[in-house]
Amino acid sequence: MKKYICFTNMQVMISLMKKQKGESIALFLHFNVRGHQELAERIKAFFPDIWVEILTSKIIQTKQYFDWLEEEDHVYLFNDADQVGQEFRDRKYPYHLIEDGLNFHYNYAQLAGLSDVDSSLEHYGFNPACLDIEVNDISKIKDNSFYARFLDKFIEVPRRELFDRQEETHLKKLFALYQVEDINLVSPSYLILTQPLADDFWSTFKKEDKSPDYAKQYYFYFKMAQEAKEAGYHVYLKPHPRDDLDYHGIPEITILPRYTPMEMIDLRLSTPFDVAVTLMSSSIEGITKVKEKRVIYTEQKNRLKSHN
Numbered sequence: 001m002k003k004y005i006c007f008t009n010m011q012v013m014i015s016l017m018k019k020q021k022g023e024s025i026a027l028f029l030h031f032n033v034r035g036h037q038e039l040a041e042r043i044k045a046f047f048p049d050i051w052v053e054i055l056t057s058k059i060i061q062t063k064q065y066f067d068w069l070e071e072e073d074h075v076y077l078f079n080d081a082d083q084v085g086q087e088f089r090d091r092k093y094p095y096h097l098i099e100d101g102l103n104f105h106y107n108y109a110q111l112a113g114l115s116d117v118d119s120s121l122e123h124y125g126f127n128p129a130c131l132d133i134e135v136n137d138i139s140k141i142k143d144n145s146f147y148a149r150f151l152d153k154f155i156e157v158p159r160r161e162l163f164d165r166q167e168e169t170h171l172k173k174l175f176a177l178y179q180v181e182d183i184n185l186v187s188p189s190y191l192i193l194t195q196p197l198a199d200d201f202w203s204t205f206k207k208e209d210k211s212p213d214y215a216k217q218y219y220f221y222f223k224m225a226q227e228a229k230e231a232g233y234h235v236y237l238k239p240h241p242r243d244d245l246d247y248h249g250i251p252e253i254t255i256l257p258r259y260t261p262m263e264m265i266d267l268r269l270s271t272p273f274d275v276a277v278t279l280m281s282s283s284i285e286g287i288t289k290v291k292e293k294r295v296i297y298t299e300q301k302n303r304l305k306s307h308n
Contacts, residue, residue, distance in 0.1 A: 001025065003069065004076045005055070007032055007100070009241050010261040010283070011078040012039065014098065016047070016174060017162050026051040028065060030084070034241040035259045046173045055084070063087055080130065081123035089127050097125040098134045101282035102159055105133075105147065106140035126150060136285075159286065163263070175268070178260045184270050186254075190233035191290070193262065193278035194221055196243040218245055224277070225250050233274065238262055240281065262286060 003026040004015040012027060019025050027043065027050060029036045040052045059065055060083055069075060075095040077085060088095050099105055105124065125133040130153070138156040141147040147154075166174075175181075197205040197220065198212035205220070207213045225235045235253040239245070247255055256265060263286040272289035280297040287293070 001070070001072075002074045002076060003028065005065075005078070005084060006030060007079050007082070009033060009035075009039070009259050010101070010263065011098075012043075013174065013178070013261045013264060014078075014159075014162070015076070016043075016050075016177075017166060017170075019047075019050070021167075024049060024051075026053070026068070028053050028055050028068070030055045031057055031060075032242075039259075042177050046177050060084060066091075066093070069093075080125065080127075085123055089123070089129050092129045094129055094131050096132055096134065097130050099136065102136050102285035103140055104282055105135060106137075106144075125153060160288075163267070171267070174264065178264050179257070180260055180264050180268050182268050182270060183265065185236070185273065186234035187271070188233050188274040189271075190228040190231075190235050191273045191276040191287075192221060192224055192228070192235060192237045193276065193281045193283055194237065194239050194243045194245075194247075195279055195281050196240055197279065199242065214245060218247070221247065222250050225253050228275075229253075236273070238265070238283075240283075 001024050002018075004011070004018075005028045006012045006015055007030045012029065012033065015025070015027055029040055029052065031054060033039065036054055040054055043050060043052050053065075053068065055065055065084070066087075075088075075093070076098055077088065077095050078098050079085060079100045080088060080095070080097055087093075132155050133150075133153050134155050134157050135141070136157070136159045138151070138154050141154070142151060196217075198214050198217040205213050205217050221237065225237060228235050229252065235250075236256055237247055237250070237253050238256040239247060239258040241259050243258075247253075256262075262283045266287050266289055269289045272291055273287070274290075275292045275294065276284055276287055276290045277294040277296065278284045280295060284293055284295060
């Protein structure tokens, strides 16, 4: 049986899309999946043939999830850098790795500046327990000196092909699961994809004592929305599932469902967004119905390079 360990709503969606007709699979939802309890119940209702379990903190601490695995199982992780992945590495328990976010390895290499000197890295698939690493586009990483040593481990499975081969009946179940309806955009449209900047590693959004500066994060997106509105756009804001800030105080914008994967929303758009912008969220990669994509971090990095 194929068993998927998921850490985000998007990973749950991908796992469900990978399910073939008549195939038995299991989904283990990490407690960090936002709305995991309700999501698990909805999956059981729409897909009664799927085995669903929640990886609570207690189950993770006691490693009970290994009791749910059989020798003939194929285990799929989307992230092997956390406590669960560490346990798989320590036990040398074989697993398959699916990239955490579209083109994750490419983006990670750019951010971390990975090179061939980083030989001690064991997570992200670079250890004997990981059997293979599924990526959307291998051409994006094949020239990186770090990844060049592991190219034989990579398997290219274009995400677009996964979406295109979904049967209509299966897609309808997914739309019902995530409660997504047709979306008619107000034109010209401007999409902002947020990130939990204050909770993540962005030092710019930390206070002097290193605690999260949520006010600064809120103002960052408030200002972005105001500038887009002043330029004549109608603003759509899609909160990241881990971004718990309430943006309803920003006037005259449309807030999209927090826990619904952006890829599902993209499928229900009647017209494309004119602009989609993010600081550095990989979810922008999965949007197909958009005329212009902007990644602020990349723009700023390229601007600095041009001045040096």
